[in-house]
Amino acid sequence: MNSVCVLGAGSYGTALAFCLSRNGVKTVLWGRDKQQIELMAKDRCNQKYLPDAIFPKELMVESELREAITNSQDILVVVPSHAFASTLQQAKPYLTPQHRIIWATKGLEPETGRLLQDVAVEILGNDTPIAALSGPTFAKEMVAGLPTAISLSSTNENLAIEFANKLHCSKSFRVYRNDDFIGIQLGGAVKNVIAIGAGLADGLGFGSNARTALITRGLTELTRLGVKMGAKPATFMGMSGLGDLVLTCTDNQSRNRRFGLALGRGLGIEEAMTEIGQVVEGYRNTKEVHILSQRMGVEMPICEQIYEVLYNSKSAKEAALTLLARDQTSE
Ligand SMILES: NC(=O)C1=CN([C@@H]2O[C@H](COP(=O)(O)OP(=O)(O)OC[C@H]3O[C@@H](n4cnc5c(N)ncnc54)[C@H](OP(=O)(O)O)[C@@H]3O)[C@@H](O)[C@H]2O)C=CC1
Numbered sequence: 001m002n003s004v005c006v007l008g009a010g011s012y013g014t015a016l017a018f019c020l021s022r023n024g025v026k027t028v029l030w031g032r033d034k035q036q037i038e039l040m041a042k043d044r045c046n047q048k049y050l051p052d053a054i055f056p057k058e059l060m061v062e063s064e065l066r067e068a069i070t071n072s073q074d075i076l077v078v079v080p081s082h083a084f085a086s087t088l089q090q091a092k093p094y095l096t097p098q099h100r101i102i103w104a105t106k107g108l109e110p111e112t113g114r115l116l117q118d119v120a121v122e123i124l125g126n127d128t129p130i131a132a133l134s135g136p137t138f139a140k141e142m143v144a145g146l147p148t149a150i151s152l153s154s155t156n157e158n159l160a161i162e163f164a165n166k167l168h169c170s171k172s173f174r175v176y177r178n179d180d181f182i183g184i185q186l187g188g189a190v191k192n193v194i195a196i197g198a199g200l201a202d203g204l205g206f207g208s209n210a211r212t213a214l215i216t217r218g219l220t221e222l223t224r225l226g227v228k229m230g231a232k233p234a235t236f237m238g239m240s241g242l243g244d245l246v247l248t249c250t251d252n253q254s255r256n257r258r259f260g261l262a263l264g265r266g267l268g269i270e271e272a273m274t275e276i277g278q279v280v281e282g283y284r285n286t287k288e289v290h291i292l293s294q295r296m297g298v299e300m301p302i303c304e305q306i307y308e309v310l311y312n313s314k315s316a317k318e319a320a321l322t323l324l325a326r327d328q329t330s331e
């Protein structure tokens with residue numbers, strides 16, 4: 001019996017599976033591409049998404065979903081947010097009342113802007129224990145064993161404690177439990193949008209003042225939305241809020257930031273996506289946050305201008321001027 005089954009063999013799913021198995025936790029990594037999985041089994045490495053990280057011996061790979069799920073206790077979902085619902089639907093026939101679901105996917109439901117927790121409950125019902133991981137965690141640094149910290153929130157205290165224990169490593173990986181399930185999920189989605197904005201600003205050569213203003217006011221927007229949705233303000237000062245905002249807005253490992261940089265250099269959306277070659281969650285998240293903020297009646301001027309740039313062909317310079325020309329206000 002495996003302790004954890006990771007669904008999604010991209011960079012982050014592979015990195016989390018790697019960290020769990022490095023802790024001695026028996027882990028199976030499932031991916032949808034049979035050929036890729038066969039290669040991983042042969043190479044003991046994910047050449048496509050995380051080259052150089054040789055799998056620990058406790059890490060197994062599997063392309064049969066039934067096999068992966070039925071032989072595991074906890075299911076950790078790490079697919080992009082647009083595939084979250086379909087992945088849970090595919091998994092559902094193999095789930096038993098003993099299974100618990102955790103996700104590290106960052107984002108919201110496409111077209112509705114609903115939290116992934118609402119999607120999960122709709123598909124799985126209220127009885128399945130659920131949890132979410134979120135925080136400033138670049139996959140490559142995690143597998144390199146560099147010091148990292150993350151937040152974990154769950155509707156079920158046993159799950160929170162037990163899963164945190166599986167992932168926590170006193171040498172390199174701190175897992176903080178947080179009881180604000182809504183706040184944890186929102187941080188991971190909104191920071192992707194602001195990171196695109198930071199990339200755009202840097203791409204246009206706006207400088208450090210502008211980047212820092214975006215991070216700070218972006219945090220204000222995130223907190224405003226979160227509080228309206230019932231989250232705790234303090235959550236946004238933690239790993240999944242300020243932590244992930246700073247990481248993704250300031251470091252070029254972030255694909256969302258690089259996407260903004262590429263657009264700032266004049267590339268089109270498709271070209272920029274192709275150049276990055278991995279998931280850019282913030283592109284979809286921008287639309288989702290737009291839908292959600294309108295539904296909640298929450299003003300999010302920075303996210304709104306990024307939406308205008310990505311979906312209504314507004315130039316980034318124009319968007320910046322719109323933000324600067326807003327009425328004076330207090331912090
Ligand atoms: N990478 C990171 O450092 C971090 C990522 N995250 C989050 O993790 C999630 C996954 O991102 P990440 O692993 O980085 O993305 P990648 O682009 O590295 O990999 C995406 C993976 O998802 C798979 N996939 C895509 N669509 C589907 C589908 N419909 N069903 C099943 N699998 C699918 C891809 O398979 P295929 O190769 O066949 O296309 C690939 O294995 C995102 O929400 C991201 O925000 C969170 C923190 C850090």
Ligand SMILES: O=C(CO)COP(=O)(O)O
Nearest residue numbers: 135136137138254255256
């Ligand atoms: O979420 C991440 C780090 O915490 C990864 O960010 P990107 O998706 O922008 O690469």
